[in-house]
Amino acid sequence: MxxxxxxxxxxxxxxxxxIKRTDLELEIADxxxxxxxxxxxxxxxxxxxxxxxxxxxGFLELTALDENSNEFVIxxxxxxxxxxxxxxNLNTWLSEIAIYEK
Numbered sequence: 699m700x701x702x703x704x705x706x707x708x709x710x711x712x713x714x715x716x717i718k719r720t721d722l723e724l725e726i727a728d729x730x731x732x733x734x735x736x737x738x739x740x741x742x743x744x745x746x747x748x749x750x751x752x753x754x755x756g757f758l759e760l761t762a763l764d765e766n767s768n769e770f771v772i773x774x775x776x777x778x779x780x781x782x783x784x785x786x787n788l789n790t791w792l793s794e795i796a797i798y799e800k
Contacts, residue, residue, distance in 0.1 A: 700754045703737045720796045745800035760791045
């Protein structure tokens with residue numbers, strides 16, 4: 699598993715205080731059925747179903763779907779090459795989820 703994919707546990711640990719304070723549920727899962735491996739972060743709570751998918755080539759997809767309206771409130775993607783870029787994107791995504799008002 700590459701460094702970016704391995705880093706997701708470290709990122710999760712660094713965000714534990716925010717996750718607990720906002721009563722969000724976070725789970726990390728692996729998917730290696732495709733030619734390119736990926737890891738998924740699922741976050742539920744605050745009226746959103748959110749998902750981040752990080753592919754081992756550095757492509758990152760970030761989404762959050764409002765449970766009531768079924769509309770995306772976050773739907774973005776980018777390519778990350780460095781750990782600080784991954785952290786920056788995931789932190790912004792998590793912050794937007796944490797402050798979302800239903």
